[in-house]
Amino acid sequence: MKAVSYDRFGGPEVLHYLDLPDPTPGAGQLLIQTIAVGVNFPDIRERLGVYNKAETRVGGVQLPQVGGLAVAGTVVATGPQTSVPVGSRVVALMKKGAYAQVAVAEEPLCAVVDEDADLRVLAGFAAQAACAHLLLQASTTLRTGESLLVHGAAGGVGGLAVQIAKVLGAKPIIGTASTSERREFVRALGADAAISYDEPGWTDQVLELTSGRGVDVLIESIGGEVFEQNFDALAPFGRYLLLGSSRGPGEPFAPRRLMTKSQALIGFYLPVFYDRPELIGNALRFLTDGLKTGQITSQVDEVLPLNQAAEAHRRLEGREVRGVIVLDPTIES
Template identity: 50%
Template sequence: MKAIQFSQFGGRDVLEYVEVAKPLPQADDLLIEVTASGVNFVDIRERMGVYARPETHVGQDKVLPRISGLQAVGNVVAVGPAGDRSLVGKRVVVLLSSGGYAQFVTARADRTVCIPQDADDVMFAAMPTQGMTAWLMLNSSTQLHPGESVLIHGAGGGVGSMAVQIAKSMGAGLVVASAGSEEKRAFALSLGADVAIDYDLPTWPSDVLAATAGNGVDVILESIGGEIFEKNFQCLATFGRCIIFGSTRGPGKPFEPRRLMSRSQTMTGIYLPVFDAKPELIREGMKYLVDQTVAGNLRAQVSVHLPLSKTAEAHRLLEERRVVGAVVLDPRY
């Protein structure tokens, strides 16, 4: 089968379009013929080796060569020796820990959800990792209560655009979306955000305060880092919770935790692979995402659909902040 693999960490040129052996399903795993494979910003961090550095303390299990890819849609073509044979022929969406950039992938049965035979596979392939991260932040890292206000950074991206929709469907009182371009801000508003701000303007925290009658927001979903990270605390409400899920611009300056005391604020982090220890929560999240998508209440926006062989181009577009919504690969080419 064809796959995109890298044998050393580095820039986009380490990605190789290669012929590799089809994986074999073990235990109750499923073998899936992939029809659409979703790309994540995380795949870029993995390719760069950021997760493999000791100072990051996460993802040090990455061994080379590696096939990235955290989510896919496809048809079940075989199951492992202990697998459920009735699943063969079913169309499924899967949340993976690797391997999605390929024509076939093996997946854990408990990370797989059946979708209708006529479902839009490209749209579903853009949902599992981004949607799960967004859902977990609002249902596990904190519990978003109806009426509360939320600031969602990078709201024109994969996780951010899912978070806007999930927060709204959970009854958020006010969703403030940040993004660096007019097009992405318009997209976030079209998904249900109440206010969209430009966080490339240094005064953006004043815009958040203005939208919340000077109180600040109850919840911040923070993925940017850099100079944005520090500014969050100018517009986080008393009792507010800041959830860190990424650092697209690097980690920013060290933070003094005692400053959280004076306004009884909370800061927490989230890293999806750690939730392997909570399979029932992942199952609940997958079911929520699929049910809401089938019902038409949740939609992953795919603005770039490229052949698998052009994965490096997909990474470039994400790295250069050119993508509105998400990128999906077509494994046939």
Template identity: 40%
Template sequence: MKAVRFHQTGGPEVLVYEDVPDPTAGPGEILIRVDAVGLNYADTMRRRGDDYPEASPVPFTLGIEVAGTVAALGEGVAGPAVGTLVLATPGAGGYAQYIAVPAQIVIPLPEGFDAVNAAALVAHGMTAAIALRKSGRLVEGETVLIEGAAGGLGSFLVQLAKLYGAGKVIAAASTPEKRAIAEKLGADATVDYRQPDWAERVKELTDGPGVDLIMETAGGDNVNRALDALAPFGRMVYLGQSSGKSAQIDPWRLTAYNHSVIGIYIAAYAAWPELMAETMNELIGFLTTGKLSINIGKVMPLSQAAEAHRLLENGLTTGKVVLQPWIEA
């Protein structure tokens, strides 16, 4: 089968589209024919060799989230039946035409779903839902600031914050086009977080105190500027660092305003499969009733994974980028 792997860390050019042995479903596993795999910033971090919670031994196959059809069932697995459209979050290995995964992480999809939308939903939709409610402890009526609001993750954060009862959602994005997308998704106001005074603009939009909850995705110098926009007793959820840069926070600055900074690593929630299944079913329900939409920015062949990484890292995408392993360039 075809897969994309890196044999050394570095820029997008280290991604190699190559032939690898076909996997088989072992005991307790399901073999999935992958029709779509979602691209995430975490993929770029692992490819670059950035500090990451899990090791990436080479040759390494990226791919956190996949959607496709059941190709085979391993010993001891009763279903879903071969041919069923499913999604899964293996954490790695999805940049391939087939993947064998534990049966317990496979979720059948209802009729009417397609693989591209399913792959876009898994990691970003789940992360957004859990970040807002579990990590961020969003309370109805609170104000929320969402960075990267037109991206794959940000698109879900804007919509779900409104669905979960946020009083005001402020979207931070780098271009007028991206801010317009965030407004169409339901943001009440927008700011350009590349401007040096953007935190003051957020305070103006909240009549002084700042926001109750920040979804931090940029990292680097942006983190301390975002904390300037946080109201007393506010929380910041650190979802990632699309800038590729970490942040230095003086713990003492958190004290006077009773600020909290909370990290989230969605893969760790695999230890709570019931929560993951409940959250996914909720998201599917929102989609099927028209309350939630999936913002697909670009669909590309898996063979163009390197170009997809370049686009994502250079901020040239909006919405979710999805790769298709069976489509030729």
């Protein structure tokens, strides 16, 4: 099979398109002929060696590696103890190995999809949608009528969190974004309001939108000074979901302050959920159903051949992609 692998950390130039032996599915595994491969920021962080730094505390990766964590395609072989028939079309997540013409996935990390499903969309959004769904239905349970604040709501995970929350009946749903254009996009996704976290007094806007109470659930991806400000926007019994810190970790946090309003601070890291594969499978099925009914919308910005994975990484790192970028192993450049 053709695959994209790297044997050292660095820029996109370390990615090599080469021939590797086809993998063999083991017990509980499916062998998937990939039709579409999602490109995600964790792929880039792995390639850079970010996860191999001691301070990230997430274990790292072993080299050489075929990277990537999301595919969609056709099942061409199965291992023992599986129930999905050969010939089924599936979307799947995996810890590694997606950047290839053939990939192995654990069956519980897959969702069977209809013959007419858009595999490029599914592969492109699978990881982001899984994160959003797991945040709202596994790390916590967002209930009908509860309020939600999503930072970075114009981004991949944030935008899907807005749409999923809408399906779940949350209200109000408040998104933050950095520009007026991106805030308009957030409202178009279904948010009841979109604000800027860089404006003085933005937490007052949140309180006004929630009748002075604050939000029940908050998804944090900014960090820095915004981390501290968020507590002014969080309701009693509120759940604060920590997804990322694009501005850095900020000042040290005293955990006992959570006691004053019986609040919870919950960390999130997708690979941990591979130990609970049924939750990822549920998330993928939710995405599949939402796309089918039109409750979840999506945009594939560009499709490139698999052998242009390095270029896909360059464009994603350069913030040149509005939706998602997908690799197609079935086409040549």
